[in-house]
Amino acid sequence: MSSPKITIKNWDESDRPREKLSRLGASYLSNSELVALLIGSGNLNETAMGLAQRILKSVDHDLNKLHQLPLEILLKFNGIGLAKAVKIKAGLELSKRMIQKKDQKGVVMNHSKIVFEHLQYDLAALDHEEFWVIYLNQSSKLIEKFKLSQGGISQTTVDIRLALKRAFEVGATAIILAHNHPSGNLKPSQSDKNLTQKFCEAAKLVDLSVLDHLILSEKGYFSFADEELM
Structure with a gap:
């Protein structure tokens, strides 16, 4: 018993x-x-x-x-x-x-660690890929976080034109790109590198700066800017 x-x-x-x-x-x-x-x-x-x-x-x-x-x-x-x-x-x-609530307008996003801390809860633990864009003013202060797309386990489709259109709508002068890797692997793929380059080229044509591209997972993050890949 x-x-x-x-x-x-x-x-x-x-x-x-x-x-x-x-x-x-x-x-x-x-x-x-x-x-x-x-x-x-x-x-x-x-x-x-x-x-x-x-x-x-x-x-x-x-x-x-x-x-x-x-x-x-x-x-x-x-x-x-x-x-x-x-x-x-x-x-x-x-x-x-x-x-x-920490993500209110006015937060200065001048370091990859700050960006990671503001996106960690949104992206790090997801079981699918999402691509986000952070819009900043000329003082690198946060205007808005915007989920650009949501995909499957290994990829998501990104519309660069939509991202740039949103920048004009909110009055941004700079952006930071971010997406997650559900696998936990923080190493950027060749497609990640190609997409970053396309973003930089398109943004330059409209006088918009791409400051960084972060890859996030539960293990941490990878910064293109920190690794001098921008």
């Missing part, structure tokens, strides 16, 4: 996630404790904490991967119904939006 499940209510009060948050603040809680608070309860065999730990383990404790996890995958966990799955997705989306 299996031993009865020890619930969170049986824990010492100082160790319970809800009481700990109330006493110390949310920053003192682990990711597992925060997810446990979101789902509220576990199942017949495990506590909310145990279930939260199992969910996080399935994505290598990577919150970006958890955010990208489809609802139908979350629903396969015993104890996770639609209401709990939606709470997890909503909580992570709020976190994403808080991070993206």
Whole structure:
């Protein structure tokens, strides 16, 4: 006969996630404790904490991967119904939006690391390719981030004319190109190099500067400008 499940209510009060948050603040809680608070309860065999730990383990404790996890995958966990799955997705989306608030107009994008930090959450963990353009004013301050295209696992179609048209619409004088490699390989392909060259040539004709082209993945980023390939 299996031993009865020890619930969170049986824990010492100082160790319970809800009481700990109330006493110390949310920053003192682990990711597992925060997810446990979101789902509220576990199942017949495990506590909310145990279930939260199992969910996080399935994505290598990577919150970006958890955010990208489809609802139908979350629903396969015993104890996770639609209401709990939606709470997890909503909580992570709020976190994403808080991070993206840093991307307000006026941020100076004068280093590849800054560009990477502003695009990491958008691109690094995706399982498909996307191509984005960052539009800047003459002081290299951010005007807008724009998703130009979305493709499959290994490529996406890019319309240079659309990218340049958008530059005129927002009054940009410079742009930074960026796309992700779902494979994790940060080495630029020959097609990446050719596309960068085409962008530079087309932009020059309309007095628009292409400052950099970043390739992103969960492993980090590659900068054409840093490697003197522009």
